[in-house]
Amino acid sequence: MLRVSLFLLLTLMAPILSAADMQVQGLFKGAVLLNLDGEQKLVREGVTWKGVTVIEADAKQAIVEIDGQRQTVIMSRRIAATYKAPPQKTVRVRKNSNQQYITSARINGRATQVLVDTGANTVALSSHAARSLGIDYETGTPRQVQTASGLATAYRIVLDEVSVGEITVHHVPASVIEGAYPATVLLGMSYLQHVEMQEKDGVLLLIGKF
Secondary structure, eight states: OHHHHHHHHHHHHSOSSOOOOEEEEEEETTEEEEEETTEEEEEETTOEETTEEEEEEOSSOEEEEETTEEEEEOTTOEEOOOOOOOOOOEEEEEBOTTSOBEEEEEETTEEEEEEEOTTOSSEEEEHHHHHHTTOOGGGSEEEEEEETTEEEEEEEEEEEEEEETTEEEEEEEEEEESSSOSSSEEEOHHHHTTEEEEEETTEEEEEEOO
């Protein structure tokens, strides 16, 4: 009985979760070189990687945040934390009667409908849609593009953010085409390259990579 109790005591005293052992391998002005499980990444201030957010950094030390807790770290310091990989963010999009995947999105914080289009290099929207979303597209770089109605002027811009469900991508290249084409905003590869896509039985899954 004593042996069993001693075994239980030792078991309860053991750590429930292993430490993250994220090691600081480099400190720079505005960025930290981190290593987790053999994977290395330069993480800049304000960026979250594998659940760790870099708040401030310089050549001597950095402040990082894990699970709402902030730590000051220095070179070669291991960040002991009950690390949990953030849950994958997934959006389900059902195919409509026209065999299209259309869903709700937010562009620069404003709601709109988007058509998932892997054939589009960038997010593409008409000037009508851009104005309704408050986008000052004419500050972008103009060029000529071929549309179903002939040649049109398109402006290359960068959107602050595009969100589909909980999957948000920042600084997304886009094209704004003068006129009413496309009728629905095209969610092209400048956004889709940041998600994994799985299609089955008329349902498209968008899975966040970060």
